[in-house]
Amino acid sequence: MLTRDFIKLAIGSVWAHRMRSFLTALGIAVGIASVILLTSIGEGIHRFVLAEFTQFGTNLIAVTPGKASTLGMSGAVVSNVRPLSMDDAEALKRLPRVLDVVPVVQGNAAIEAGHRSRRTMVLGVGPAVPKVWLMKPSVGRFLPDDDPRHARPFVVLGSKVRSELFATTNPLGKRIRIGSESYRVVGVMESKGQMLGFDLDDAVYIPAQKAMSMFNRESVMEVDLLYAPDTDSEELSKQVKQLLTSRHGSEDFTIITQDQMLETLGSILNILTLAVGALGAISLLVGGIGILTIMTIAITERTPEIGLLRAVGAKRTEILTLFIGEAIVLASIGGIAGLILGAGGAWLLGVAVPALPTHTPWSYAIAAELVAAGIGLAAGVAPAYKAANMDPVEALRTE
Amino acid sequence: MIKLEGISREFQVGDETVHALNQVDLQLTRGDYYSIMGPSGSGKSTLLNILGLLDRPNAGRYWLDDIDTTSLAEEQRAKVRRNKIGFVFQAFHLVPRLTAAENVELPMTLAGIDPHERKQRVHSALEPLGLLDRANHRPDQLSGGQRQRVAIARATIMQPTILLADEPTGNLDKASSRDVIETLELLNSKGLILLVVTHDPEIGRRAKHSIRMEDGAIIDTSGNRP
Numbered sequence: 235m236l237t238r239d240f241i242k243l244a245i246g247s248v249w250a251h252r253m254r255s256f257l258t259a260l261g262i263a264v265g266i267a268s269v270i271l272l273t274s275i276g277e278g279i280h281r282f283v284l285a286e287f288t289q290f291g292t293n294l295i296a297v298t299p300g301k302a303s304t305l306g307m308s309g310a311v312v313s314n315v316r317p318l319s320m321d322d323a324e325a326l327k328r329l330p331r332v333l334d335v336v337p338v339v340q341g342n343a344a345i346e347a348g349h350r351s352r353r354t355m356v357l358g359v360g361p362a363v364p365k366v367w368l369m370k371p372s373v374g375r376f377l378p379d380d381d382p383r384h385a386r387p388f389v390v391l392g393s394k395v396r397s398e399l400f401a402t403t404n405p406l407g408k409r410i411r412i413g414s415e416s417y418r419v420v421g422v423m424e425s426k427g428q429m430l431g432f433d434l435d436d437a438v439y440i441p442a443q444k445a446m447s448m449f450n451r452e453s454v455m456e457v458d459l460l461y462a463p464d465t466d467s468e469e470l471s472k473q474v475k476q477l478l479t480s481r482h483g484s485e486d487f488t489i490i491t492q493d494q495m496l497e498t499l500g501s502i503l504n505i506l507t508l509a510v511g512a513l514g515a516i517s518l519l520v521g522g523i524g525i526l527t528i529m530t531i532a533i534t535e536r537t538p539e540i541g542l543l544r545a546v547g548a549k550r551t552e553i554l555t556l557f558i559g560e561a562i563v564l565a566s567i568g569g570i571a572g573l574i575l576g577a578g579g580a581w582l583l584g585v586a587v588p589a590l591p592t593h594t595p596w597s598y599a600i601a602a603e604l605v606a607a608g609i610g611l612a613a614g615v616a617p618a619y620k621a622a623n624m625d626p627v628e629a630l631r632t633e
Numbered sequence: 634m635i636k637l638e639g640i641s642r643e644f645q646v647g648d649e650t651v652h653a654l655n656q657v658d659l660q661l662t663r664g665d666y667y668s669i670m671g672p673s674g675s676g677k678s679t680l681l682n683i684l685g686l687l688d689r690p691n692a693g694r695y696w697l698d699d700i701d702t703t704s705l706a707e708e709q710r711a712k713v714r715r716n717k718i719g720f721v722f723q724a725f726h727l728v729p730r731l732t733a734a735e736n737v738e739l740p741m742t743l744a745g746i747d748p749h750e751r752k753q754r755v756h757s758a759l760e761p762l763g764l765l766d767r768a769n770h771r772p773d774q775l776s777g778g779q780r781q782r783v784a785i786a787r788a789t790i791m792q793p794t795i796l797l798a799d800e801p802t803g804n805l806d807k808a809s810s811r812d813v814i815e816t817l818e819l820l821n822s823k824g825l826i827l828l829v830v831t832h833d834p835e836i837g838r839r840a841k842h843s844i845r846m847e848d849g850a851i852i853d854t855s856g857n858r859p
Contacts (some may be wrong), residue, residue: 235743235744235745236742236745236748239748239760246731249730250729250730339805429703539726539728541726542722542726542728543739544687545685545687545788546714546715546739546740546743547710547712547714547715547716547740548711548742548743548792549707549708549710550708550711552743620761626687627687628726630726
């Protein structure tokens, strides 16, 4: 049999039962659409989260005090963690290939400007924030490169703090009170938005040393390192480890490289996408069962036709491929409809709810289409096999 | 040329073995016209199914145009069926979703014949049957007689050696029956071996030879007409 005749016959019999074929294909369409829609949302979230994290740059290493490890005794007994000091930060900065460091101290304090006051996040940082965290001041400048031990009392406002405290007036040069000390405003950061619950716009940036004395701390909470591009982050983190171990006497700190974190995050998000895809796959499975049911019914109904095809010289293999072909046609039509529904739905969702990021990964769409055809194949095999093995005499006798 | 030698066919019905055909010998040559008559269960249909390669005998040999069909595998039998055997059934067995022309075309479609040639052959098959204006109708838009003539066109489109008709007029009125039988006889006159299974003695008598069957055996072969 010629291929085009084969396709014509398969499509012809699908078309002959339009309503039934439509409903069967709809089952697959819903399955494919849900797989595509859900993976689009999953992939959208994936990209969104990664973008949130990489907005602070990718060539970063974070060092935090304390080491997560299991000891033979209660952690409290052997709590000999030496905190990270400003000197540690200075030492790290002198490592080769490290471009700059930002020591971080975080806390909460009341801020007063004129008659207004607001309780907000205070970040004690170094002057290298614009370079390391890729955040630029929109007005004025960032903290000057003072001696870290004797930094002047300057403050840079987050954009939200600025609008809350100063509304539309120019805050540059104004004095505000943070805790009990007076600071002069030297700049306002550009808006960064929220990240994982931290509103970086609702924060003020002061020198780390000032923050340490304000919150009565001897140490910093984190040191962020910016390294030169094309640096082996693993090699560098080894050097960081060596340096700090020699300074502290033991490994009482944790090093997190940004690319390591992104990798972990990426794999978590991949599992998320896979999981929602699997949820959609359940409806795809149900659609496949629909095809199996319809094909089983069709073969019972068309028993005399199968007998006739055998009588006019159709081989068993031809009967087999004809019915499998019908199932694949059904599933593929459903698959294409589902692709349009799913991708269109994802697009609409993206337009209607801009906060919900969606992205249709075409690899998933193609995979879904192949899965649809595969389901058609799988659902078609058993009924088609039954048809091919019918006794033609019995089949012709069936009314 | 068709030759059956000692053909037997048994069926197992429960604990009982039914001998549907018992040592049947038969020889048919080009242009032969036989009717097969006999009571229900006498083995007429079984003989027809074996001649049509739809069923296999338990014993005996069957030559069709010098091919020993008893030794063929199923897929080879399908090919022989397609090229050398035509079937006409009581229930017509037209594919309901295909047009008259497409039904006639079906054996050629399965044989993979070029579509252009198929169109021509369908045209020249339908024309003498007066069915050209019905070519694009579906079976449910045709009368019984027309349906059966479409079925005959389909059965003969591959120019088979033998045409097997199982009660071809069983579902038809008198006038249509005559049309159908005349169509069959016209084809027979061109050399096609025609075998008609029937209950109707009138149709049975029209054949050149009449075979009477009983209990799976041919009990009488008589010449009806010169």
